[in-house]
Amino acid sequence: MTAPQPPASTKAETSAKLAFRPLPVPQVDVRGFWGDRVDAVAAKTAGILYDRCVEARMLEQIDPDRPSPGVVIPFHSPSPDEADAQGAEFTGSTVTTQMFWDSDWGKTIETAAYSLYRRRNPDLEKKIDAVIDMYGKLQQPDGYLSSWYQRIQPGLRWTNLRDCHELYCAGHLIEGAVAYYQATGKRKLLDIMCRYADHIASMFGPEPGKRKGYCGHEEIELALVKLARATGENKYMELAKYFIDQRGQQPHYFDEEARARGADPKAYHFKTYEYNQSHKPVREQDKVVGHAVRAMYLYSGMADIATEYGDDTLKVALERLWDDLTTKSLYVTGGLGPSAHNEGFTSDYDLPNETAYAETCASVGLVFWASRMLGMGPNARYADMMERALYNGSISGLSLDGSLFFYENPLESRGGHHRWKWHRCPCCPPNIGRMVASIGSYFYGLADDALAVHLYGDSTARFEIAGRPVSLVQTSNYPWDGAVAIEIEAETPIALTLYLRVPAWCRNAALKVNGKMVDLDAATIDGYAAIRREWRRGDRVELDLEMSMARLFANPQVRQDIGRVALARGPLIYCVEETDNGGGLHCIALPREAKLEAHSEPNLLGGIVTLSAIGSRAETENWGSDLYRAKPPAAEETKLKAVPYFAWDNRDPGEMLVWLREG
Ligand SMILES: [Zn+2]
DSSP states (O other), X not given: OOOOOOOOSOHHHHTOTTOOEEOOGGGEEEOHHHHHHHHHIIIIIHHHHHHHHHHTTHHHHHOTTSOOOOOOOOOOOOOHHHHHHHTTTOOXXXXXXXXXXXXXXXXXXXXXXXXXXXXXXXXXXXXXXXHHHHHHHHSOTTSOOOHIIIIISTTOTTSOTTTSOHHHHHHHHHHHHHHHHHHHOOXXXXXXXXXXXXXXXXXXXXXXXSBOOOOSSOOHHHHHHHHHHHHOOHHHHHHHHHHHHHTTOSSOHHHHHHHHTTOOTTOOTTSSGGGGTOSSOGGGOOSOOSBHHHHHHHHHHHHHHHHHHTOHHHHHHHHHHHHHHHHHSBOTTSOBOOBTTTTBOOSTTOOOXXXXXXXXXXXXXXXXXXXXXXXXXXXXXXXXXXXXXXXXXXXXXXXTTSOOBOSXXXXXXXXXXXXXXXXXXXXXXXXXXXXXXTGGGGTEEEETTEEEEOSOSSEXXXXXXXXXXXXXXXXXXXXXXXXXXXXXXESSOEEEEEEEEOOTTOSOEEEEETTEEEOHHHHEETTEEEEEEEEOTTEEEEEEEOOOEEEEOOOTTOTTTTTEEEEEETTEEEEEEHHHHOSOGGGEEEOTTOOOEEEEETTSTTSEEEEEEEEEEEOOGGGTTOSOOSSOOOEEEEEEEXXXXXXXXSSSOOOEESSEEEO
């Protein structure tokens, strides 16, 4: 494996000495909870993604040796009804072409890359190599590369950035290329995508004669940052910064572009440029609006640029947007974007449970954004939310065995919502696949002489401080148990600041270094305990986080949740399922004073901790045929059992409920 190059000495680097960068995926081995999930992706999901892409006839679009499929299916976002209808039956055989197939290949390559690092799979590697060869053959002499615009709609490249995902596709292929290079050492796709990025840089930028555009679906911004970090080429960082700086400027590029192709800019399907966050320049934006995944990808790119350039104007805008999302528009699961209509945000405090769209990709995007906010320094405000989205609203999108997927992640189901094999708009499966397979890179942030531990879990990390190799081993049964032991191994004593997150959900925490208690209050800033010392071989840190159980209540302005309570333990949000509690979950109520109990159940759902309590159930049997009565129903005592939300719909199909009635 070839180690990635550090960024070349650049303006970005000199102004951002305190940047905390994620460790590349191969430098962190995860075990335990995340190890099981990565294994499921490596053993199943990665191969399934490839097979489903082939079944959806995606190879026919990208392979220049085959005749062009030529059937154009216009872009279409599925409604929830359609998604359900397509559901488990849909394997893609009716779809031949799509403008975003390159993005699905990019994410499939990325998932495969990280999976190959985890688990050798020569058959899958050969298949991915063949896909990469097709892209190599498809690439035009000037570097341009888009299976849609080369094979399906030739002659129209760069004419509709607003709607056609052209740069978005490039971004996903870039991310796939970086991952494949990091995981296998193979440069072919990286070289292909550098040539394409060079071509894009020759077409877009502030210089006279270049286009002043950017993509309607953000993604390339964060991808170019990855490319810059992997290659050390600052020109890619500059291009990412250009796309971010240019977004929403006047005259509006999407207006001009529409006129240039003879279209009325006002005849825009989504009516407002809020849909793709180009309604105003990014530094002036203060509300999280529009399509949720696009928003998360944009803010992720902005956070990367804020980190790399030490740009406080971007940082201030991001903090405003973060406040807006987390105080008004975020589900308790870390899900976001309640509406199927725009696949995005609606109005403040509008968080319907049963119809929650909460696309898996949006929660994955929130993980991306939160992790990048940590580039500007450790802050539990971001890391706690990253953890919330990771353990709940994102991995709910993947079945425990890694074979089935959710597109929408509602917080309540009457029994009809289940994971499916594939989708005609298959953005979520490879997105959750790549996130899980790359989970190691979310654990840590590395600065010049500091390491921040953002996530806990059984794992080993390898990194360098001042050119000297250091390893850090975490031993823990997190998230089921909050005891974390950390051992630091270095050949010679090494000075570094270790930042340890103390999550806000934890009511009691204790920290010891080599057996000696540390005053946590004095050591903690922004939710991280900082320990600066010269670390020697065998030094041991013990962090004890009480896995507190909690009742959570929503702001009363959330009309759907008033009078209701959600259960949590540590970072996990819980739900009740029909298979444990019988049907009619809305009839169950949990009294405020009922005692919550936690039970370790090693044989249930891969080994989980369940919660139980004595509640009550409105009895329906003696109600008769009346629809209304002047007397309330009688209630009987019932024992309720809750499981982690991420694990729902892995057993007998049935109802599910996160927000329980209180009473
Ligand atoms: Zn998606």
